[in-house]
Amino acid sequence: MPAMVFSAPGKTIFFGEHAVVYGFPAIAVPLIEISVKISIQALPDEDGIHIVNRNLGEDFFLDISDKSCHYQMIIMTILNILKINHLPSTKITISSTIPVASGLGSSAAFAVAMTKAISSFLGFKLPFEKINEIAFEIEKFQHGTPSGIDNSVVTFQKPVFFQKDTPIEFLSVGKSLHVILADSGIRSFTKKIVEELKIERDKHPEQINMEFKEIKKITTEAKEMIESGNLKEVGLLMTENHRHLQNLGLSCQELDHLVDVAVKAGAYGAKLCGSGKGGNVVALINEDKIKSIHSALIKEGAASCLYSKVRAA
Numbered sequence: 244m245p246a247m248v249f250s251a252p253g254k255t256i257f258f259g260e261h262a263v264v265y266g267f268p269a270i271a272v273p274l275i276e277i278s279v280k281i282s283i284q285a286l287p288d289e290d291g292i293h294i295v296n297r298n299l300g301e302d303f304f305l306d307i308s309d310k311s312c313h314y315q316m317i318i319m320t321i322l323n324i325l326k327i328n329h330l331p332s333t334k335i336t337i338s339s340t341i342p343v344a345s346g347l348g349s350s351a352a353f354a355v356a357m358t359k360a361i362s363s364f365l366g367f368k369l370p371f372e373k374i375n376e377i378a379f380e381i382e383k384f385q386h387g388t389p390s391g392i393d394n395s396v397v398t399f400q401k402p403v404f405f406q407k408d409t410p411i412e413f414l415s416v417g418k419s420l421h422v423i424l425a426d427s428g429i430r431s432f433t434k435k436i437v438e439e440l441k442i443e444r445d446k447h448p449e450q451i452n453m454e455f456k457e458i459k460k461i462t463t464e465a466k467e468m469i470e471s472g473n474l475k476e477v478g479l480l481m482t483e484n485h486r487h488l489q490n491l492g493l494s495c496q497e498l499d500h501l502v503d504v505a506v507k508a509g510a511y512g513a514k515l516c517g518s519g520k521g522g523n524v525v526a527l528i529n530e531d532k533i534k535s536i537h538s539a540l541i542k543e544g545a546a547s548c549l550y551s552k553v554r555a556a
């Protein structure tokens with residue numbers, strides 16, 4: 244049987260990260276220029292699950308008794324939800340262009356691509372809702388208490404206005420969004436950062452909730468501005484959202500600097516995206532400024548930059 248190939252894109256959060264974990268709304272868009280690809284193939288002459296991860300240089304057979312192996316846990320989660328007790332011998336080959344621990348959704352993309360690969364290999368044709376449900380379960384043990392926004396935007400591959408425990412709303416983008424993602428070069432670990440903020444919130448609930456409420460106002464206004472194509476206003480709101488993330492202690496010098504550089508170079512606005520304390524800055528730009536803003540960010544210390552476009556509906 245030939246290999247079947249599945250993929251899932253990256254994502255960036257435009258508004259509302261962290262607040263979204265506590266039930267406030269957030270806006271995220273898929274980044275189709277980067278993706279996780281998984282090929283899956285039957286191994287009729289071998290016994291076991293052969294994992295090849297090209298990015299990590301891994302090449303091994305799964306030890307099914309090893310509960311500390313995250314591949315094993317991911318596969319078991321998928322099989323349990325599908326009520327299947329055995330995965331026939333297979334080779335699973337993983338490659339990714341999504342940088343890890345940088346706020347661009349690599350773990351959600353991995354969860355979604357694995358779910359698609361294994362379920363299809365087993366003959367299931369899962370609807371997006373089911374893929375999303377399984378990917379969310381996988382995200383739980385990768386991230387502890389995920390809001391569900393990452394797996395949702397990656398599964399549906401559409402801009403989303405997301406709020407926990409409410410049906411996902413897809414955004415109708417009024418004018419195409421051109422963005423540059425600038426990598427601070429500092430890795431950012433979502434689980435740890437979300438846990439640290441929870442400790443802070445337990446200590447100072449009023450202060451933290453006040454920031455979340457401000458972020459909610461920004462996010463709600465931004466939704467209308469994205470839909471009506473008022474990019475200038477969307478940009479200003481992004482920079483405002485960044486100030487609140489700073490107040491929450493989620494930024495760092497390097498991210499603040501990249502935000503300032505992007506705005507000075509003519510971006511409509513910029514902010515850290517994802518869990519913060521490292522990772523990427525997302526800048527909303529006019530198409531004719533791609534080159535100049537890209538050069539300014541690289542000159543001023545970005546480890547790398549990625550351009551992406553979210554098309555108008």
Ligand code: MEV
Nearest residue numbers: 260261389390391517518
């Ligand atoms: C991570 O991409 C976004 C966070 O809000 C966590 C989550 O929503 O699960 C920081």
